[in-house]
Amino acid sequence: xxxxxxxxxTAAPLSSPASRAPALAEEASFGGRAMEVNxxxxxxxxxPRQPRLEFVIEDGENAQKENIFVDRSRMTPKTPMRSxxxxxxxxxxxxxxxxxxxxxxxxxxPQSEPWTPTANLKMLISAASxxxxxxxxxxxxxxxxxxxxxxxxxxxxxxxxxxxxVDEFEKQRPSRKQKSLGLLCQKFLARYPSYPLSTEKxxxxxxxxxxxxxxxxxxxxxxxxxxxxxxxxxxxxxxQYGWHGRHGLQKTLKNLQRLGEEQKYEEQMAYFHQKELDLxxxxxxxxxxxxxxxxxxxxxxxxxxxxxxxxxxxxKDKSLRIMSQKFVMLFLVSKTKIVTLDVAAKILIEExxxxxxxxxxxxxxxxxxxxxxxLTSLVLIKKVHVTEERGRKPAFKWIGPVxxxxxxxxxxxDVSTSALPELKTKPHSPFQPCVKQRLARxxxxxxxxxxxxxxxxxxxxxxxxxxxxxxSDEYCPKIVGLTAALREKIDENSQNQGCINKKxxxxxxxLDPVPPFPVHPQDSEYCFHPLSHQVFSVTPADLTxxxxxxxxxxxxxxxxxxxxxxxxxLKSTVLPNQPLxxxxxxxxxxxxxxFQEGHSKPEKxxxxxxxxxxxxxxxxLSALPLASSYKRRPQEAHEPVxxxxxxxxxDGPLSLVLPKKFTDPSDVASPRNIGSIDxxxxxxxxxxxxxxLAEDSPRKTTIQCLVTPERRKHLRNADIEKPSKDRENLSxxxxxxxxxxxxxxxxxxxxxxLLPDHQAANAAGPSPSQLTSLHVPCMIVPSTALAPMPFxxxxxINSPVSSPGPVNFGLPGLRSSTQLLIDTNILSPxxxxxxxxxxxxxxxxxxxxxxxxSRSHNTITPDSPVCMGHPVTIMKLxxxxxxxxxxxxxxxxxxxxxxxxxxxxxxxTWRKIEGGQRNLSTAQRRLxxxxxxxx
DNA sequence: TTCTCCCGCCACTAA
DNA sequence: TTAGTGGCGGGAGAA
Numbered sequence: 026x027x028x029x030x031x032x033x034x035t036a037a038p039l040s041s042p043a044s045r046a047p048a049l050a051e052e053a054s055f056g057g058r059a060m061e062v063n064x065x066x067x068x069x070x071x072x073p074r075q076p077r078l079e080f081v082i083e084d085g086e087n088a089q090k091e092n093i094f095v096d097r098s099r100m101t102p103k104t105p106m107r108s109x110x111x112x113x114x115x116x117x118x119x120x121x122x123x124x125x126x127x128x129x130x131x132x133x134x135p136q137s138e139p140w141t142p143t144a145n146l147k148m149l150i151s152a153a154s155x156x157x158x159x160x161x162x163x164x165x166x167x168x169x170x171x172x173x174x175x176x177x178x179x180x181x182x183x184x185x186x187x188x189x190x191v192d193e194f195e196k197q198r199p200s201r202k203q204k205s206l207g208l209l210c211q212k213f214l215a216r217y218p219s220y221p222l223s224t225e226k227x228x229x230x231x232x233x234x235x236x237x238x239x240x241x242x243x244x245x246x247x248x249x250x251x252x253x254x255x256x257x258x259x260x261x262x263x264x265q266y267g268w269h270g271r272h273g274l275q276k277t278l279k280n281l282q283r284l285g286e287e288q289k290y291e292e293q294m295a296y297f298h299q300k301e302l303d304l305x306x307x308x309x310x311x312x313x314x315x316x317x318x319x320x321x322x323x324x325x326x327x328x329x330x331x332x333x334x335x336x337x338x339x340x341k342d343k344s345l346r347i348m349s350q351k352f353v354m355l356f357l358v359s360k361t362k363i364v365t366l367d368v369a370a371k372i373l374i375e376e377x378x379x380x381x382x383x384x385x386x387x388x389x390x391x392x393x394x395x396x397x398x399x400l401t402s403l404v405l406i407k408k409v410h411v412t413e414e415r416g417r418k419p420a421f422k423w424i425g426p427v428x429x430x431x432x433x434x435x436x437x438x439d440v441s442t443s444a445l446p447e448l449k450t451k452p453h454s455p456f457q458p459c460v461k462q463r464l465a466r467x468x469x470x471x472x473x474x475x476x477x478x479x480x481x482x483x484x485x486x487x488x489x490x491x492x493x494x495x496x497s498d499e500y501c502p503k504i505v506g507l508t509a510a511l512r513e514k515i516d517e518n519s520q521n522q523g524c525i526n527k528k529x530x531x532x533x534x535x536l537d538p539v540p541p542f543p544v545h546p547q548d549s550e551y552c553f554h555p556l557s558h559q560v561f562s563v564t565p566a567d568l569t570x571x572x573x574x575x576x577x578x579x580x581x582x583x584x585x586x587x588x589x590x591x592x593x594x595l596k597s598t599v600l601p602n603q604p605l606x607x608x609x610x611x612x613x614x615x616x617x618x619x620f621q622e623g624h625s626k627p628e629k630x631x632x633x634x635x636x637x638x639x640x641x642x643x644x645x646l647s648a649l650p651l652a653s654s655y656k657r658r659p660q661e662a663h664e665p666v667x668x669x670x671x672x673x674x675x676d677g678p679l680s681l682v683l684p685k686k687f688t689d690p691s692d693v694a695s696p697r698n699i700g701s702i703d704x705x706x707x708x709x710x711x712x713x714x715x716x717x718l719a720e721d722s723p724r725k726t727t728i729q730c731l732v733t734p735e736r737r738k739h740l741r742n743a744d745i746e747k748p749s750k751d752r753e754n755l756s757x758x759x760x761x762x763x764x765x766x767x768x769x770x771x772x773x774x775x776x777x778x779l780l781p782d783h784q785a786a787n788a789a790g791p792s793p794s795q796l797t798s799l800h801v802p803c804m805i806v807p808s809t810a811l812a813p814m815p816f817x818x819x820x821x822i823n824s825p826v827s828s829p830g831p832v833n834f835g836l837p838g839l840r841s842s843t844q845l846l847i848d849t850n851i852l853s854p855x856x857x858x859x860x861x862x863x864x865x866x867x868x869x870x871x872x873x874x875x876x877x878x879s880r881s882h883n884t885i886t887p888d889s890p891v892c893m894g895h896p897v898t899i900m901k902l903x904x905x906x907x908x909x910x911x912x913x914x915x916x917x918x919x920x921x922x923x924x925x926x927x928x929x930x931x932x933x934t935w936r937k938i939e940g941g942q943r944n945l946s947t948a949q950r951r952l953x954x955x956x957x958x959x960x
Numbered sequence: 961t962t963c964t965c966c967c968g969c970c971a972c973t974a975a
Numbered sequence: 976t977t978a979g980t981g982g983c984g985g986g987a988g989a990a
């Protein structure tokens with residue numbers, strides 16, 4: 026692009042020749058290919074004193090800035106060679122039709138000129154022709170969309186160019202948030218595994234990343250600098266960084282914590298707090314000040330080799346790396362783990378011996394925001410506000426690991442983790458230690474050494490093994506149900522076990538959408554926001570067996586609901602009558618890890634399958650406590666949301682299957698089933714769902730959410746009538762596969778449920794072929810915007826014409842996404858109990874009562890339309906009784922596994938994998954758990 | 961208004 | 976010399 030630079034002779038060049046020369050070269054080069062555009066600046070329009078015009082060529086570098094995308098079709102290339110996009114942003118003052126005069130670079134304007142780039146642009150637009158305005162709008166429209174998935178991607182906008190009103194352009198322009206460093210960082214992190222294999226050397230090319238993310242390299246520097254401060258990356262060459270991931274994060278943080286303590290940062294923070302509050306006069310002595318400076322050197326030594334020479338007030342001393350480390354140190358040494366920006370800025374200014382003027386303060390705060398964005402993306406901190414006497418102050422709270430020490434060299438592991446011997450000392454579980462301290466913060470938990478030397482968390486309150494967290498976090502006062510400890514437990518487990526941690530079903534809009542684990546801030550672009558309207562009401566009875574909660578971060582957790590007396594005091598994750606909202610979560614797509622990674626690194630991408638396979642092949646696992654069958658690898662647990670999001674985008678939908686007892690009556694007591702690998706799915710689900718699992722009724726699985734009011738009523742009544750003793754009988758009951766089918770579209774655009782009812786048609790015992798089909802009465806709750814929910818009831822189960830083949834589910838207009846199949850047995854034990862009262866079918870699933878009973882529960886008429894779309898083949902998912910553990914004294918449990926459905930519109934087939942067989946495809950990945958039974 | 965932080969100039973650094 | 980880095984602060988969007 027070429028433009029004329031109307032630069033006053035008197036204007037002194039702002040750029041050094043050295044720095045400007047390359048730019049000019051690029052400009053020339055680029056200009057040779059670019060369409061010539063004449064630019065007219067306001068200055069040109071209003072100032073008659075332009076002494077001369079200087080020919081300047083827009084440089085290609087600028088053309089790349091912030092990924093400007095240009096509608097080439099609307100341009101008139103002057104040379105066929107032109108193939109690169111033109112930065113229309115640089116045409117703010119240009120119009121192709123106007124040649125002669127040209128604007129100056131905004132930076133070249135004399136200081137006296139009040140025009141800001143924006144003001145100048147606006148003025149020019151106003152002064153220019155409609156054509157110019159259109160072009161300006163186009164420029165805005167095609168601004169980088171680093172995200173292919175961003176709202177304003179591609180074609181739609183292209184079509185809109187020139188057609189829509191001005192407002193449309195404004196609407197489609199990426200918001201500030203969309204361009205935020207935090208979001209960019211998330212995208213950046215999504216590109217790399219949190220815990221890369223030691224054998225794999227990931228190199229980061231800044232150019233490549235910048236181009237990929239559609240931003241200028243400058244932005245990438247900000248990210249890598251912070252990451253470098255945490256040793257997550259290291260510079261290996263020019264423009265090249267090596268990716269280390271989180272492997273060394275724990276050590277780094279530990280060092281930072283130590284240094285922070287040595288630096289007396291806590292005192293400094295206290296000092297500034299006190300100073301600010303005018304509560305007392307306190308000053309650090311000069312000696313201490315000097316001590317800080319010495320510590321600085323230590324910090325620099327620790328940080329990076331290229332920082333060691335940093336000295337006070339030097340350029341490097343102010344580098345983002347150093348600032349980042351110091352910032353992190355503040356958190357680590359803080360008892361409250363909360364650091365206000367102003368205090369942090371003041372400390373940094375103090376240390377750098379800068380003149381503590383307002384300008385410096387602002388600059389520091391800006392940098393801290395940059396750092397905080399990256400740290401937030403790393404799920405190490407989260408934004409909070411501190412209310413002080415002087416008002417509300419922005420601050421951040423550390424949500425990352427807080428304790429990096431181990432006692433006597435012992436590795437603290439989660440109780441459930443310990444159940445998996447091979448995972449007890451899993452080396453890369455850097456966040457494990459933090460569990461100890463976190464748990465210690467909760468009175469309901471103690472850390473006690475176990476006989477095997479493994480420290481385990483146990484509840485000091487027998488009746489409330491998971492209680493105690495609610496309200497403990499002053500910034501998350503509304504957390505309902507799940508305790509932090511429990512979340513951490515789940516998180517910990519999920520770090521090493523590869524699955525099922527992705528639960529769905531958001532509690533309600535009344536529930537504080539606080540992420541159960543360290544996750545992205547709620548305002549993250551990748552976070553789902555709570556719905557303002559109720560979607561599904563759940564009665565207390567519905568929640569007694571399983572509580573599902575989904576934080577905004579997409580993490581979904583199942584809270585154990587005490588149906589047994591021992592756990593009755595446990596609070597429900599979902600409050601009575603609270604709506605349950607299924608929130609399609611990006612984290613849901615973390616199950617298999619990054620799809621791309623999965624291909625490039627099968628060991629990671631398919632770990633779930635491996636786990637499942639292991640479960641299918643190993644009998645060792647069967648002897649493990651139910652609550653610890655699955656573990657998710659650390660990288661998954663701490664995978665940035667961005668990664669999840671990107672995976673969601675790239676990988677397509679996944680599905681969760683929560684199969685229920687699905688065994689033949691003869692298999693109930695079968696030794697083969699008991700403690701067999703078949704328990705794996707159940708254990709896995711139970712593990713994460715924390716669903717109490719009764720040792721005497723291992724096959725009981727219940728879910729009390731997502732049932733119709735009528736059904737709930739029945740269930741409640743039945744539950745009341747049934748003593749707990751009856752549950753024991755349930756263990757002898759055979760159930761047929763019934764599922765709760767949930768299909769959803771991202772962003773809550775889809776909300777589909779198949780509510781398992783009963784399988785009356787097969788009450789006598791379905792054949793394998795029958796079982797493979799969705800012979801389950803179900804309700805599909807299409808969620809368009811979750812508005813008044815239309816119910817689509819599938820009469821397939823009861824209908825004699827129902828086909829044994831796959832049943833298609835789908836909703837027009839919905840993009841295929843996550844699907845959840847939950848066996849009806851997930852219904853609360855009470856439910857199961859109630860439904861299993863029929864003495865005529867003692868061996869059948871509680872929900873498989875007589876057809877008549879079943880019908881009585883139907884709230885939707887069989888005449889309701891059945892949405893067709895995705896064929897679903899229900900796989901047979903046998904279960905086996907879980908080991909007898911204290912935690913296993915829980916009535917219900919369910920099993921889950923996931924699969925990735927095909928792309929939208931593609932039929933999804935659920936099928937079982939035999940043995941170690943894997944059936945993976947790019948379009949469709951499945952986690953198939955051998956059940957020992959055939960379809 | 962204040963909070964946030966994008967944006968890109970341009971000085972510094974390294975190859 | 977040139978490209979890579981990244982400090983810095985204006986200024987505007989978001990809250």
